[in-house]
Amino acid sequence: MSRFLPFLFLALVFIRSRLRPRSCFSAGTCCSRSACHWKNIWVLSAISGLLFGLPHLLNPEASVNYPLLGLYYFAFGFSLAFITLRDGRLELALGAHAANNLFSVIIANYTITVLPSPLDIYD
Numbered sequence: 419m420s421r422f423l424p425f426l427f428l429a430l431v432f433i434r435s436r437l438r439p440r441s442c443f444s445a446g447t448c449c450s451r452s453a454c455h456w457k458n459i460w461v462l463s464a465i466s467g468l469l470f471g472l473p474h475l476l477n478p479e480a481s482v483n484y485p486l487l488g489l490y491y492f493a494f495g496f497s498l499a500f501i502t503l504r505d506g507r508l509e510l511a512l513g514a515h516a517a518n519n520l521f522s523v524i525i526a527n528y529t530i531t532v533l534p535s536p537l538d539i540y541d
Contacts, residue, residue: 425535426524432533433519463499470495479531494518 471491474480480487498511522528527535 429520429523429533433516433523459500459503462503463496466499466502467492467494467496470498477532479528482530 471488471494474491474495475484475488480491498514501514502508502511523531523533523535529535
């Protein structure tokens with residue numbers, strides 16, 4: 419527990435600082451600029467899903483299984499863009515992205531990641 423609380427603070431700060439620029443770029447800026455050319459919500463969501471998924475493939479954990487995690491990142495980005503386009507606001511997508519990242523960092527305990535979790539948090 420002595421390593422977990424500082425890690426939790428670091429995870430909250432790190433995830434929050436990296437979340438908005440990525441989400442605003444893929445779901446916000448690119449979708450709004452692409453909407454001038456395409457009015458189809460499915461096409462816009464697919465474009466945003468690709469733009470969300472491609473940089474995430476550079477994460478160390480993607481090296482475990484590129485096809486599966488590539489599909490996961492695309493589907494997650496597609497879903498967040500679809501939610502953003504249907505709702506007209508970015509807040510729901512930001513909240514879902516933050517919750518997913520916090521779950522991955524705190525609960526899932528990946529060891530091959532940019533922000534590895536301490537493995538003794540349940541002791």
